[in-house]
Amino acid sequence: MCTSIGPAAVLRSEGGAVTGVQLADGTVAPADAVVVGVGIVPRDGLARAAGLAVDDGILIDPSGRTSQPNVFAAGDAVRTRDPGETPGIRLESFTAAGRQGEVAAHTVLGEDDAFTDVPWWWSDQYDATVQAMGTAPAGALQEALDVPSGLIVLSMIGDRLVAACGATHGPGIARAVRAAGPVIAAKARLDLDAVHATAGDLAGLAALLRAAVRPH
Template sequence: MASEQTFVLVGAGLASAKAAESLRAEGFDGRVVVVGEESDLPYERPPLSKGYLLGKEERDKAFVHDQAWYDEHHIELQLGVHAEAIHRDTSELELSDGSRLRYDKLLLATGSFPRKLTVPGADLAGVHYLRKLHESDKLKAAIETGNPRVVVIGGGWIGLETASAAREDGCEVTLLEAADAVLKAPLGPEMGGFFAEVQRAHGVDVRLGAKVAEIRGDGGKATAVVLEDGTELPADHVIVAVGIQPNTELAEHAGLDVDNGVLVDASLKTSDPAIFACGDVANTLHAFYNERIRVEHWDNAKKQGTAAGKAMAGQDVAYDVIPYFFTDQYDVGMEFVGWFKPGGYDRVVTRGDVDSQAFHAFWLAGDRVVAAMHVNQWDDGVGVQRKLIQQHSKVDPAKLADTETKLESLLDG
């Protein structure tokens, strides 16, 4: 490729860092510019609700690379600046400092932002969201001091992981979920129920069907969460974890096709052939599922970033990676692989001892494995589970549940 070409990567997170890494690995020797509104180097998000928040990892461990790596690979970082507009007619990206960057190819890795709580008092001091590194800094300081009372609103992954961190720091924790199960969308009620019991076993007051009416405060600081039934829960700190939304504003204003994310094909190309998208913001025509899915997990940002770099460098790409996720809560370590729509499975088959927190779970649709997870089964993790999903033949549920039957024996061939 001609050295005068400029590739601009918008969003200074994991996906952009991996795309930049991939571009150099593919031999692209032109200008690579990473634009991000945060001042920190590109970082990974799992430590924000896991190791760093728990005080078990140093802050610097979250960074994908140090500054020296970007210098060595001639990756320009323009941090602390917001991408204001894409001018497709002139192939320029307008920045908040008034400058413009000409691009030959552009990557949108703008990620997502937390859904805001829209009840009275949601803007009080002491109400926390967790998406950025400085927010993890603030929350970490809050839960480490004075054994505060913490109310977590939302029973998704961030809600459960922050509840775990707060409990491990000795906080009194109540977790509120409006639905009838935690993790209902990603896992369904069966395994959602397992994680609710994990939290309860460690002293978290998990309340289902709990709808928040307001957050009350005193002197501008949150002091309690009030439910629709009138229940008042004292709170020194409130953590709001009610989901995220793809950050599509830049793409929408540029006239790109957007629907629950920026629409991209299997090569991660948008409706404009010079513009690509990956990570949380990308609604991808997935080559394995042959339908559009948008994945919000760390592994997807990492692997789609790499794939986007290859595609931008001119390689043939058909993104077909099976989604993967992991969580650590207290002494429970879990890895999940697969994907299904709400109601997209017939039953859950478990293998091992659920009560002792050492087991596998398989989500089946018509005796075909569509998703699987293991809990504390590190010697027999997601590798075989992924292969069971990728094969198209049916699996005998009885053999799947039988610990005497090796999982490898259920694979085709």
């Protein structure tokens, strides 16, 4: 598995079939097919015209406030500034959009609320499920775990879990990946030796993650 390395070229046979991907460091990853995730561009023209602060999305604080008084925003087109005023990522997920909308409504009503949820995405493609929880900064250690009909990757900063993602054919992975959410939110320590001892058992991994945030 390669992370933080960009692709340089898609390699093809003389007949035009994909044979691999050459990475920016010269490494060649063999492949029969290539999936390209190009992302989306936020439609922030109205926000720009209204004079709101925009930077690859409408900038808001954790309570949904924009740079203009009495103007609030939520959803795929926003980026939440952290307490250090650094713009975060856009969370293109209906769960995030719904929660951000609730937070903005509470703020409008004068109620204290803030969007601090651990990012969560998923996609079901026929019998395959992809799940992701949290975000992995550059430099995070990636621990890959083989699970039945798939893979889970845990992203670690020291002994703390910052993200988990995985893909499998069939059910089971969702429970394990979602169990990572409270661990990430609590910045709890995670014993990687114990993780590997689960030997790919999804139920065992989920139980281990839940135990990481239980009072001892």
